[in-house]
Amino acid sequence: MYIIKVKGVAKIPDYVQLRDDQFTLLAYFRVDRPEKSLEKVGLSNKADYIMNVIRDLPFGQILKLDI
Structure with a gap:
């Protein structure tokens, strides 16, 4: 799974x-x-884990998550 913050x-x-x-x-x-x-x-x-990752993620960067 990938997360992108826009x-x-x-x-x-x-x-x-x-x-x-x-x-x-x-x-x-x-x-x-x-x-x-x-x-x-x-x-x-x-949700708590994902939101903690999102808080530290810079805008526009793609992060691969292993859930």
């Missing part, structure tokens, strides 16, 4: 993309509201 501009907030190994979009959510999206893809039990 910087928002003006009124558009910061977003996060979760993608699988084929780079298909699994989830797309605001940094401040991840709960519903993570629950939909079955990662609600890993």
